[in-house]
Amino acid sequence: MRVFALILIVWLCQACATELSVGKVSSPNNQLHALVQLTKSGELSYSVNNKTKPLILPSHLGFTLQKQAPLEQFEMLSANVKSYKKQWQVPWGERKNIRNEYNELFVSLKDLRSERKMNLRLRAYDDGVAFRFEFPQQKALNEFVIMDEKTDFNLAENATSWWIEADYDSYEKLYKQTQVAEIKQVQTPFTVRNQDGTLLSIHEAALTDYASMTLKHKTGSQLTAELVPWQDGSKVKAKVPFRTPWRTVQIANDAKSLVASDLLLNLNEPSKLTDTSWIKPMKYIGIWWGIHLGVHTWKEGERHGATTERAMQYIDFAKQHNVQGVLFEGWNKGWEQWGTREAYLVPSDDFDLEKVANYAKQQGVAIIGHNETGGNIAAYESHVEDIFSIYSKLGINTVKTGYVAEQGFSNGEHHQGQFGVNHYRKIVELAAKYKIMLNAHEPIKDTGIRRTWPNMMTREGARGGEYNAWSEGNSADYTMTLPFTRLLAGPMDYTPGIFDVDFSRFDGQRYDWQGQEQKAGYRVHTTLARQLANMVVLYSPLQMAADMIENYQGHPAFKFIEALDVDYDDTKIIDAEVAEHITVARRANQRWFIGSATNKDAREVSFKLDFLTANTQYQATIYQDAKDTDWQDNPEAYQVVTQMVDHETTLHLTLAAAGGAAIIIEPLND
Structure with a gap:
């Protein structure tokens, strides 16, 4: 004092x-x-x-x-x-x-x-x-x-x-x-x-x-x-x-x-779009994780990921499991030379874009297009209107952009300089013209511009989940820091939802980006229950269930992702401490989705459900760490508990180290 x-x-x-x-x-x-x-x-x-x-x-x-x-x-x-x-x-x-x-x-x-x-x-x-x-x-x-x-x-x-x-x-x-x-x-x-x-x-x-x-x-x-x-x-x-x-x-x-x-x-200006009915948050899946694991490749070859056959399989899975979109990275030629016309507009020989788009439309599943610029801004800007026009005609109204160029754009300017800021905005405005939603990777940082241009849905802008596939990875402490730093700026496409967290289910050969055999030892640094919690805690209106569908098939925990909504009417931050833990409740219509997550420390969490409507009975389905869950030695152990709750109920959760819990609360029928 x-x-x-x-x-x-x-x-x-x-x-x-x-x-x-x-x-x-x-x-x-x-x-x-x-x-x-x-x-x-x-x-x-x-x-x-x-x-x-x-x-x-x-x-x-x-x-x-x-x-x-x-x-x-x-x-x-x-x-x-x-x-x-x-x-x-x-x-x-x-x-x-x-x-x-x-x-x-x-x-x-x-x-x-x-x-x-x-x-x-x-x-x-x-x-x-x-x-x-x-x-x-x-x-x-x-x-x-x-x-x-x-x-x-x-x-x-x-x-x-x-x-x-x-x-x-x-x-x-x-x-x-x-x-x-x-x-x-x-x-x-x-x-x-x-x-x-x-x-x-x-x-x-x-x-x-x-x-x-x-x-x-x-x-x-x-x-x-x-x-x-x-x-x-x-x-x-x-x-x-x-x-x-x-x-x-x-x-x-x-x-x-x-x-x-x-x-x-x-602090941002009101929306410049008079019609936003075409802007729809969604969950999506894709071949992205398999590529980062080294199972598949972006470019054409014997391990090419984006094939017509695999696209059909992912569309069918999405249709069956209440997943609204599918992302196909590497569907196009030109991955050896970013910036060419082939890199944006010409499908690979084993990917029939029109056939896949029509099939997805028949199934009511959205395709997310992918544009990797490699930092060649001049080339991308010369092709982007043609790209968006073709996508629009095919019914593709969501695009993930990429700007992999660690030393700046090919013209020597920086991602975060005035040149880069103006380029990213140009793409947002052009996408709005064609009624296309954007998910930007290697982006300009978020500053709330989604209010003015609501088609700017989500972006990367931090170290995402792919680092777990081929590096020392992201610790539980790191992902517990994101809500209090990067996510204060806006939604992030972190790509959570990995079920095979220690890669123990995969028995094939993995390769790195250069085609060399991938060394062992990499993994996701959380429990499976924490991966579910991340789907709620790390907010994105385009939320990816990032694992390969082979790891979701028949898995009881996937029922949480099936039920999850990603467009909310209200959000309550129940409890939080920077870099330590957070519990978030989000409401979509009458259902609440709760994510509770901790850092490297195990912890007991208790909170009252006083945000529920009074005099109403609810059922809570809780996906949580089991008693023997250990993020290093037994990370995929979890349990599902169902109980009746109301606005006076206090929930008690035991979170394992690097663990979490994901909860669905829905009113009982009268």
Whole structure:
């Protein structure tokens, strides 16, 4: 307490001595307070308090421009505060109704050394704060190039943090847990926990025609924005009127409130699509896991995965088991040379695209198309309209895109730079024209744009489940970190649902991508029950049951996946702790689906079902770890328990290390 009091006194004294208050805005519940200030010399800063406790100390704001004086010293022209409160509906998601309520401070500024003008718009929500910069139409500023965005986040504590290193092209790394002072440069969302348990997650919203923001360590617990550069070293090329993405700080008193935040969605523009009836969340299967295991290959040959015969088998399985879609990767020629016309438009000799599409249509099963660009953006953009047109005629309205190019695109630009941001958006908008839903791998990070373009369904943007097939894999701790970091940004196509978790059922030969024999020792690092839980916990509106269908055939646990819905009316975060455990309940119509998962530690979980409708009897079917389940030695042991429950029932679960439970709760018939 003495340390906190000293920090607060010093901060207030410094503010009184050197700062001129521009404006203050508070959250609707009056818990969060954001202050914008100017020094006597015109330096702009902001700060954030939770009640009276500092969360972000005065933090500098400004821009360095190319061949122009920097925008770092201002005078205030005007400032005003307004309030907004409205509820809106999403066409799909974790919940149908979202409350958008905030208080906004709008500050009009002028550069002290010129007539250039800039606005700062800052909003305070109950679940965080956000601000963006706007460059209005003006004579003093037209076209300009941003060389550096000097947005600081001067955290009040050297807090515990969870992060992955920034590299401008990939998010596929394992999370680290350190103090803030130990980081160098990290991707967002960047989540920290203060000593009193308060959680902050720094990210951005509505990333449009701008470079992605990473965070660079300055000193102590102070961070600064570091934008992903163009090849020429510049960051953003702009023309007025222009505005930046929102810089966001989600704030919560506990982990379950952090996960429940709708801040990013609320900061995006409403949908640009008047008709969203064609956008339908779904479960899907595919030959993808067999390819990653080395059983099949993408390219043509004796082990080619996407054959007409295998496609028919997967379509039949989907039809029989309430799975709405099937993904066929490697159906096309040109895998040796990405970017050619064959790589996008010409089926392989053993795959009859028209026959497969017609059969799928007859069975009421959706085909998910696959476009791997290999990072050759020019080639993909030259073919993509033809691709989408052909897909549309065949009744294929979902596409998985891929951008495997670890060192950037073939033109030298980065995935996460302004060039990449604009390319990904171009594809989303073109897909909407042809009524196509997208699942992007190696994507630009999610910033809530699914509100504006609801056909942008899901994306990878983190280290997914395929790493378990051919590397040291993803630990249970890693997948317990995702809900509090990557998934705060939006849905993720992690690809859960592996039943043969230790690969013990496979008795054939496996190969790596180069055709060499695959070495042994790889596996999934959870129990089977945890794989079911992941289907609920790791949300995606296009949710893949990722295992080969041979491992699902006749398996009693697959009944949970058969029953699972992936488009929800409501979601409750029952309990959670960062990187340790989470229990999530999601409602589709009158049925609830619950996923409970833990990290490497076994744990007892208890929670009351008070979210159920009162005076109604339900049946709960619980798929959970068995008494002898061990993720290393006996991972596929599980048990199914059925019991009657109501809104006063308390469920007690025993989760094995790296384990979980998946539950279906449905009302009994009258």
